[in-house]
Amino acid sequence: MERSTWWTTAVSDIEPGSIRYRGYPVEEVIDGASFASTIWLLLRGELPSPAQARLLERALVAGADHGPQAPSIAIARMAMTCGVGVNNAMASAINVLGDVHGGAGEQLMEILAGLADADDLPSAVADVRRRLRYVPGFGHRFHPRDPRRDPLVGAVTRAVADGVVAGRHLEVALEIERQLSEGRERAVPMNIDGATAIIYAELGFAPALGRGLFVLSRAVGALAHAWEESGSGARNKGPVPRDQLAAYAGPPPRHLEPRGD
Structure with a gap:
């Protein structure tokens, strides 16, 4: 089959x-690599060590789901009741994983990278705190x-003790937390x-990939909740129960003047 240079890729070779x-x-790959290792291979070009793969897998597992109170999961479930x-439903969930809901990890990775070479870490962290209204990745509602x-x-x-990762990003994050x-x-x-x-940064992933990995992880929860909701029989399920209405904050009741024509 003739090869075209219209698209070029180093990710996969298909014939x-x-x-x-x-x-x-x-x-x-099917026989010898885990899913986490395959993700690493496709993104990075080489297979991770077993210890690196285990650390990546822990992060992916941890972010898989946070229940219907998470907007992305609630949206997946609502979408499923609309007959899609x-x-x-999964795409609907993923599309709301933006800067506010789902982007804090990427934002913190950028902060960690900026502080990794600081000579006086406490002072550098204090300066970041003064400049930011809040530090992403800390606290929980x-x-x-x-x-x-x-x-x-x-x-x-x-992993730091075993020499798998260097530990500087961990050190920075713990100082921020302190x-x-x-x-x-x-x-x-x-x-x-x-x-x-911390894990994605220690493993050498770019900040933008931190968000991509979180999206990949949370897609599992979106799939599970969408599939569960598909068996509920509910139709057009909105964000509040049907016997409740959204609070109205507009003008009081009023009327148009007759048009006179």
Whole structure:
């Protein structure tokens, strides 16, 4: 089959009867690589070490779902009651993972990268805090302490001890966490965005890929909730129960003057 340079790619090599991921036959990838390792291979060009793959997998697992109170998941479920397919419901969820809902990890990765070479880390972190209204990736509107924080931070700490990652991004994030909690009656621990940002940054992923990886992870929850909702029999289910109405804040009742024609 003739090759065209209209599109060029180093990700995959496809010919009749042959599929290669970054040069590896797909048959060998199927037998020898985990899903996390395959993600790494396609994004980075080489396979990760087993320890790197395990760390990446932990982050992907941790971000998979956060229930229907998460806007993206609620949207997936609502979309499903409108008669669309599972793919449409998943796309609806993914399309709202923006700067506010789903983007904090990428934003924190950019901050971590900017502070990684700081000679005086406490002073550099304090300067960032003065410039930002809030630091993304810390605190949670629902959890006093995000239950995903400790296992993920613990995994990175072990990976540093084992020489898998360098640990500088972890160090920066912990200093931010320390300063945010200093002098407060209630601590401000990092949330899922903060903890996964550390992992993705330590593993060498670009900040924009941090958001992409979170989207990939959360797509699992969107799929599960969309599929569950498809069996409910509900139709056109809105954001509030049918016996409730949205609070009205507009003008009081009024009338148009007759047109006179």
